[in-house]
Amino acid sequence: MSVDPSYLFRLSALDSELATASKAYGLQSASNAVLQFTTEHLQGTFQTGFVNEPVAAEAPLRASRDTDKLFMEVDEVVRKYLREATERKLVKTAFVKFRPFTDLMYGIVLHKDNIANRKKLYRLLDFYAGLDMSEKLPVYFQVIPDRLVCRFSGEEFIS
C-alpha cells in the first residue's frame, strides 16, 4: 500500500510551519509554546520525487495556534491514512490515544500481522520520522494482536 502524496505534502507543510515559527520566535522547542504568526495561502510546487503537483491553495492559517491544534492536524492526516488502510483491508480496526501537549498513539489491529504488513503500515510513519516535527510531536503506532483488542474497549476507535 503506497502512501497518498497529499498526506506527505500536508505533514511536510506542518513541519515547515513549525520550523519557521521556531526560528522566528527564537524558540528552542515549540512543543510548549503558543505559536503566533500570520501567513499567506500555501501555494507552490512541492517536488517530492514521487510526483510534481501544485499544493492545493490552503485556507489562511489562523493568526495563532497552539501545539494541540498542530497535533490535531497531524491526527487528521493519520486518521485519513488509517481509514484508507482499512478500506484496503490492511487494517482491521484502529483507535487513538491523545495526550495533550505530549503525543499521539494509535493502536492498530492488522488483518494479518506479519513483517510485510507491518512494513506497509509504517510507511507513513517512516516519512514522518524524517521530519524535525516528529521530535516535538511524537506519533506512535502500536500493532495490537486481535486477541488483545478487547482490553482497549474504552479508547476512541477511528475505523
Added chain:
Amino acid sequence: MKQQKFLNQARHNEDFHNSLCREFEHSFFDWKITCLFYISIHYLKALAVKRNRYIGNHHAEINRNIKSGPHNPAMPISRTACNNYMQLFHHSQTARYDGFEDLATFNELKRDDYQQALQWFDAFKKFVGSSGVAMCAKIILCFLQVRVG
C-alpha cells in the same frame, strides 16, 4: 578510532541485552527492544565513519540521511536495510511509550514486538557486517535460548 568508539558502545549494549535475556527471559521486552535499536544506531554510526559520512546526531536527521530519495541524503542505504532500521526505531519509540495503564497488556504487546524486532535486528546487523564493519559476538536470541546451568 571514532569507529571503534561506536563499536565499543554497540558491544556494551549487546552485553546488556544478553544479560537481560539471561536474567529476565519473560519480561522487560521494552528494554530489550530499546537495546536492539541502540545497538543498531551505533553500528550505523560506525558504518558512517567507515564511509566518511556525517549522518547527524538527532533521530529525524539520521532517518532522513539513510533514506534514498531526491532530498540529497548523506548516506543512503539499501531500502531493505533502511526499513529494518526504521522498524527498530519505531518499535523502540513505542517501547518507551508510558501511556498504557495495564502493564500486563503492555508486556504482552512488547513480547510480540520483540519477536519481530529480533528479525529486523538480525537482518540489519548482517547488512552492516557485509558493508565491512567488524561485528561482535552473536547476540543471544532469547526465544531460541537454551538455559545455562
